[in-house]
Amino acid sequence: xxxxxxxxxxxxxxxxxxxxxxxxxxxxxxxxxxxxxxxxxxxxxxxxxxxxxxxxxxxxxxxxxxxxxxxxxxxxxxxxxxxxxxxxxxxxxxxxxxxxxxxxxxxxxxxxxxxxxxxxxxxxxxxxxxxxxxxxxxxxxxxxxxxxxxxxxxxxxxxxxxxxxxxxxxxxxxxxxxxxxxxxxxxxxxxxxxxxxxxxxxxxxxxxxxxxxxxxxxxxxxxxxxxxxxxxxxxxxxxxxxxxxxxxxxxxxxxxxxxxxxxxxxxxxxxxxxxxxxxxxxxxxxxxxxxxxxxxxxxxxxxxxxxxxxxxxxxxxxxxxxxxxxxxxxxxxxxxxxxxxxxxxxxxxxx
Amino acid sequence: xxxxxxxxxxxxxxxxxxxxxxxxxxxxxxxxxxxxxxxxxxxxxxxxxxxxxxxxxxxxxxxxxxxxxxxxxxxxxxxxxxxxxxxxxxxxxxxxxxxxxxxxxxxxxxxxxxxxxxxxxxxxxxxxxxxxxxxxxxxxxxxxxxxxxxxxxxxxxxxxxxxxxxxxxxxxxxxxxxxxxxxxxxxxxxxxxxxxxxxxxxxxxxxxxxxxxxxxxxxxxxxxxxxxxxxxxxxxxxxxxxxxxxxxxxxxxxxxxxxxxxxxxxxxxxxxxxxxxxxxxxxxxxxxxxxxxxxxxxxxxxxxxxxxxxxxxxxxxxxxxxxxxxxxxxxxxxxxxxxxxxxxxxxxxxxxxxxxxxxxxxxxxxxxxxxxxxxxxxxxxxxxxxxxxxxxxxxxxxxxxxxxxxxxxxxxxxxxxxxxxxxxxxxxxxxxxxxxxxxxxxxxxxxxxxxxxxxxxxxxxxxxxxxxxxxxxxxxxxxxxxxxxxxxxxxxxxxxxxxxxxxxxxxxxxxxxxxxx
Numbered sequence: 001x002x003x004x005x006x007x008x009x010x011x012x013x014x015x016x017x018x019x020x021x022x023x024x025x026x027x028x029x030x031x032x033x034x035x036x037x038x039x040x041x042x043x044x045x046x047x048x049x050x051x052x053x054x055x056x057x058x059x060x061x062x063x064x065x066x067x068x069x070x071x072x073x074x075x076x077x078x079x080x081x082x083x084x085x086x087x088x089x090x091x092x093x094x095x096x097x098x099x100x101x102x103x104x105x106x107x108x109x110x111x112x113x114x115x116x117x118x119x120x121x122x123x124x125x126x127x128x129x130x131x132x133x134x135x136x137x138x139x140x141x142x143x144x145x146x147x148x149x150x151x152x153x154x155x156x157x158x159x160x161x162x163x164x165x166x167x168x169x170x171x172x173x174x175x176x177x178x179x180x181x182x183x184x185x186x187x188x189x190x191x192x193x194x195x196x197x198x199x200x201x202x203x204x205x206x207x208x209x210x211x212x213x214x215x216x217x218x219x220x221x222x223x224x225x226x227x228x229x230x231x232x233x234x235x236x237x238x239x240x241x242x243x244x245x246x247x248x249x250x251x252x253x254x255x256x257x258x259x260x261x262x263x264x265x266x267x268x269x270x271x272x273x274x275x276x277x278x279x280x281x282x283x284x285x286x287x288x289x290x291x292x293x294x295x296x297x298x299x300x301x302x303x304x305x306x307x308x309x310x311x312x313x314x315x316x317x318x319x320x321x322x323x324x325x326x327x328x329x330x331x332x333x334x335x336x337x338x339x340x341x342x343x344x345x346x347x348x349x350x351x
Numbered sequence: 352x353x354x355x356x357x358x359x360x361x362x363x364x365x366x367x368x369x370x371x372x373x374x375x376x377x378x379x380x381x382x383x384x385x386x387x388x389x390x391x392x393x394x395x396x397x398x399x400x401x402x403x404x405x406x407x408x409x410x411x412x413x414x415x416x417x418x419x420x421x422x423x424x425x426x427x428x429x430x431x432x433x434x435x436x437x438x439x440x441x442x443x444x445x446x447x448x449x450x451x452x453x454x455x456x457x458x459x460x461x462x463x464x465x466x467x468x469x470x471x472x473x474x475x476x477x478x479x480x481x482x483x484x485x486x487x488x489x490x491x492x493x494x495x496x497x498x499x500x501x502x503x504x505x506x507x508x509x510x511x512x513x514x515x516x517x518x519x520x521x522x523x524x525x526x527x528x529x530x531x532x533x534x535x536x537x538x539x540x541x542x543x544x545x546x547x548x549x550x551x552x553x554x555x556x557x558x559x560x561x562x563x564x565x566x567x568x569x570x571x572x573x574x575x576x577x578x579x580x581x582x583x584x585x586x587x588x589x590x591x592x593x594x595x596x597x598x599x600x601x602x603x604x605x606x607x608x609x610x611x612x613x614x615x616x617x618x619x620x621x622x623x624x625x626x627x628x629x630x631x632x633x634x635x636x637x638x639x640x641x642x643x644x645x646x647x648x649x650x651x652x653x654x655x656x657x658x659x660x661x662x663x664x665x666x667x668x669x670x671x672x673x674x675x676x677x678x679x680x681x682x683x684x685x686x687x688x689x690x691x692x693x694x695x696x697x698x699x700x701x702x703x704x705x706x707x708x709x710x711x712x713x714x715x716x717x718x719x720x721x722x723x724x725x726x727x728x729x730x731x732x733x734x735x736x737x738x739x740x741x742x743x744x745x746x747x748x749x750x751x752x753x754x755x756x757x758x759x760x761x762x763x764x765x766x767x768x769x770x771x772x773x774x775x776x777x778x779x780x781x782x783x784x785x786x787x788x789x790x791x792x793x794x795x796x797x798x799x800x801x802x803x804x805x806x807x808x809x810x811x812x813x814x815x816x817x818x819x820x821x822x823x824x825x826x827x828x829x830x831x832x833x834x835x836x837x838x839x840x841x842x843x844x845x846x847x848x849x850x851x852x853x854x855x856x857x858x859x860x861x862x863x864x865x866x867x868x
Contacts, residue, residue: 219729222716230709235668236700237720238692 027335031328038324045318052313053306059313061195065267067305069094069259069276071204073283074290074297075211076255080132081292082215083248084228089135089150090256091280092157093128097257099161100127101264102169102271105182113185120186121203121261128257129250131157136249140242146249154280162273169271178272188266200262204301207255211294214251224248256280285333307332355422355429362427365391365554366412366523371421373407379755381407382418383578389523394545394555396565396586398598399575400795401765402753405558406448408575409525413445414438425523444516445525448532450508454501459483461500462515486514490544506537513544524548525556530564531793535653535821542568560598560795562591574598599797610811614831615644618815619784623674626660634660635671636839642784642815647806649830649847650819653859657839658819659701662788665817666698667691679783692721697782699773701789701819703766707773710762714754715743717761718776750775751801767798774802778809785809788819803829823852823859837861 032042053063073090080087100123108116135153138144164179171180188199215221226234227244235241259279264271286304290296311325359367366389373382381404389395397405410416412423414432423430425441432438438445452461459479460472467475483496492510500508509529516524526545530538545568549555559565565572566586574581574597581597620641628634634657642648652658664671667688676683678694692698700706708717719728719739727738743757752771754764761769774790787806791799806829810816820826826833827847835842835858842858845851 217734218732219724219734220732222723222734226709226712226720229711230705232706233709233720236666236698236706238690 023335023339024332027332028328030335031331034327035320035324040318040320040324045314045320048316048318048320049310049314052317053310057192058195059309061192061197063302063305063309064201065196065198065305066308067301068198068201068204069263069279070283070286070304071208071297071301072259072262073256073279074286074301075204075208075294076252077283077287078290078292078294078297079211079215079224079255080248080252081287082228083224083244084231085136085139085245085248085252086147087132087135087150087249087252088147088284089132089153089280090252090283091276091278092150092154093131093253093256094260094263094276094280095154095157095161096127096131096253097124097260098127098264098271098275099157099164099260100124100257101186101261102179102182105186105265105269106169106180109183109185111183111185116183116185117188117265120182120265121258124257124261124264125254126257128260129254131257132249132253133246136246140245158274161271161275165271165273171270176272179270181269182264186265187269188262190266196267198262198266200266203258203262205298207258208294208298211251211255215294220247256283289333289336355424357429359424359427359429361388363390364388364424365426366556367422367424368408368412369422369424371408371411371423372419373404373411373416374419380578382411382421385421385575385578385580387573387580388583389554389556390571391554392549392552393570394549394557394568396569396572397556397558397575398560398562398565398572398594400560400598400797401767403575403598404578405575406527409445409527409556409558412438413443413525439519439521442520442522443525444519444521444523446509446512446516446527446529448527448529450512452500452508452511454499456500457496458494458498458500458503458511458514459496461511462496462518466519483514483518486517490514490517490547492544505532506541509533509541521553523554523556525558527558528560528793529557530559530561535823538564562594562796565594566591576600595796598795609807609829612645612811612831614646615813617641617643617677619676619678619817621665621673621676624661624664624671624676625673626657626664626669626671628660634839635664638836638839638841640834640841642817644813644815645810646831647810647816647818647829649826649833650817650836651823651826651833651855651859652821652836654821656836658788658821658836661836662698662701662786662819664688665691665786666700691784692780695780695783697777697780697785699777699785699787699790701792703770703773708761708769711760713758714747714761714764714772715739715757717772718743718746720776721780746772746775746779750805765795767794770794770802771798774805778805781812782809782814785814785816786819787816789821790818791820791822791825823855826855827852835859 028046032046035042035045051059053059073094077087077090101120104116104120104123108119111119131153135146135149138149139146166177169179171178190196190198215224223234223239223244224247226237226239227241231241260276263275268275282304286297286300289300307329311329314320315322315325361367366387368385368387371382371385374380385404385408387408397409399405407416411418412432414434414437417433423432430441432441453464456464459476462483463472463475463479480496483494486492487494492514494507494510494514500511503511509532513524529541533541542564545555545557557569569586571583571585572589572594573583574594576598622639623637624635624639625633625637626635638661640648650658650661660669663669665688671685678691678696687694704710709720719742722728723734728735728742740757747754747757750771752768752775754768761772764772770790777785790802790806794802803825806816806818818826818829827849830847833845833847833855835845835855837859838861842861845855
């Protein structure tokens with residue numbers, strides 16, 4: 001029954017996220033004006049951007065690789081946000097997942113592949129979930145606002161990483177602040193060589209689908225949404241609100257931790273100081289952009305991946321400074337969000 | 352819209368709304384050719400059940416909705432209103448059911464909100480304060496312009512809303528169910544005040560579904576049903592029975608048939624219950640009572656004397672202390688209170704919108720709010736939508752709930768239908784012990800009659816029922832025994848003999864004829 005309507009659901013999710021091409025177009029036109037004012041040829045810059053994202057198979061797979069952590073994190077955050085828990089700590093949860101995965105990949109490196117690979121991912125989930133639930137615990141026990149605690153926990157996680165890769169876990173040569181490579185038995189397989197597209201992308205898609213089903217098709221999801229929309233009514237219905245806060249933080253933290261583990265096990269093969277270029281924060285926008293729908297996160301994650309990938313090439317080939325690149329990215333996000341808000345407002349008026 | 356004449360054909364009326372049509376996407380026809388005529392200086396009641404189109408009609412007049420067709424004449428001239436600003440300019444004021452005040456601003460700031468550009472507001476504040484004080488004294492409103500709105504009681508906030516309209520020079524004042532949020536005393540006070548305003552020449556349109564209010568305050572009354580005008584009558588020439596018939600479209604039982612039953616064994620009992628409110632003050636100061644099989648125990652009292660806390664504590668939603676509590680012979684601990692609903696207790700909460708329902712959820716989802724984890728609505732953790740829908744449909748027809756689509760948000764239903772969903776959900780659990788708090792507050796007469804009948808049916812089926820209500824008439828109509836609550840204690844017990852209403856009224860004010868137990 002879950003699967004029968006899946007085509008319909010998928011279309012509806014696509015509509016609900018609606019990433020209106022027109023919004024992206026408007027943002028790019030505005031960006032062109034900015035580029036032109038700054039003395040760059042917008043056509044050349046955008047050609048580079050397009051090529052960076054879609055030129056050939058390699059470019060496309062790089063987009064999907066960049067989208068992978070964003071889909072993991074965005075899908076997890078969708079659960080937390082639906083529960084009205086404002087988890088700003090996916091960045092830190094990502095780091096904790098990466099730490100746990102690296103530790104397992106190095107110190108348990110002799111385990112056979114069939115055990116080590118899943119173990120690395122599971123430990124990544126556990127690390128992120130633990131970090132997330134810590135904020136949930138602080139909220140339940142002391143009433144500490146999760147926005148504050150998760151931001152603080154981000155710093156702690158990043159500094160723990162810094163400490164580990166310059167001290168206890170530094171590579172044997174000791175040249176760079178990074179750990180040695182993890183055992184090859186922990187590496188996630190890449191398919192479609194010579195590209196770097198890896199199993200993690202498929203896992204991310206699966207996770208988004210699973211979390212969508214969890215949220216809308218199961219009693220657990222009903223509970224989470226009930227707590228998130230009206231905690232008072234949830235308590236009245238006999239729901240334990242605190243348990244669900246912990247659960248939502250655990251799920252979103254676990255998803256971010258899994259993203260960290262996949263990043264280590266499929267791309268970098270080791271831990272280094274700033275392993276995340278801000279995935280945890282982009283993930284917030286990825287989820288909000290599609291109204292916290294885990295299925296929609298797939299699309300917004302890929303959009304963000306394409307933007308990131310394309311603008312890197314724009315920066316390299318068209319020599320556009322990174323500040324301008326970031327500005328254009330920001331304009332795309334703003335424009336898409338503004339479009340969504342506009343649509344929501346007009347729909348409300350019609351009612 | 353068809354052409355409207357520039358001037359009203361009939362100059363007798365200050366307001367003429369002619370043939371107003373308004374429908375909404377989804378096919379709801381809220382107004383189907385309504386004509387309303389209001390005389391200058393009268394209090395004109397707009398009476399109708401929830402969903403009859405009263406609020407929509409007034410929202411059109413106030414510029415919140417655009418009619419599909421129809422003409423509006425005001426003070427003899429055709430009126431073009433596109434937004435509330437136009438309405439205010441034409442000296443039309445409206446007090447909404449849900450107040451439109453900014454809690455973090457002062458009374459004065461709320462009143463002049465939008466009147467001055469921001470950089471000029473501060474220069475004018477002193478004179479604004481002066482004017483508000485003068486008006487407040489003149490009308491006896493007792494409003495302090497420097498207080499923050501969030502520190503005001505609901506009644507005070509309503510006075511601010513009225514003052515706001517008067518401040519902007521309203522000649523025509525629209526009030527949308529103003530007494531729904533007030534205590535009986537505050538209501539009384541408000542009605543007197545409105546009469547005063549009308550005597551000074553202000554025209555008032557008063558939206559309500561309460562017959563007593565119509566009889567008490569209005570000069571004329573227009574009754575709406577299903578978006579049409581049933582008729583306009585002079586209040587002095589009608590009676591509640593006739594109005595009820597016009598409103599509902601059939602004869603209404605003004606008195607419920609209550610069968611004689613013999614209460615059985617004690618189902619629920621508590622000794623020396625103490626509850627603190629949100630501020631930490633003792634709101635329930637050691638009360639004891641028991642409820643028997645086939646019995647309704649009514650708790651009367653003015654709102655705010657501990658009834659809310661009593662109900663929340665019994666439902667396990669706030670902390671409490673007690674000597675002993677029993678349900679069906681079993682001794683309960685504080686821990687058990689959290690799972691009473693799994694032990695045969697049902698609870699119709701006081702605030703259906705904040706507690707009883709999840710407004711953004713669908714009608715169907717709300718029907719299973721307490722049972723979605725159980726078979727047949729869930730199986731192995733997965734929700735079974737077919738079963739949920741089927742169950743919802745059967746409940747809707749059983750309880751005669753007016754719903755377009757069970758997948759629509761329950762927020763779109765009228766208050767009466769929302770309450771019916773809550774009652775249907777709770778009663779379907781066949782509770783041994785039923786806690787009902789303000790079951791008919793703010794809902795229309797048809798739904799009220801239905802809900803009360805359902806409560807009586809549960810009693811006859813053997814449930815023990817604790818009924819809390821600020822509505823004395825309701826308490827007397829339903830209860831087998833009445834306890835009167837005042838400042839967290841019971842003032843005494845009386846039988847539901849109509850001759851004793853006066854005595855109960857005195858006890859509600861704290862004058863005990865019988866000492867507390």
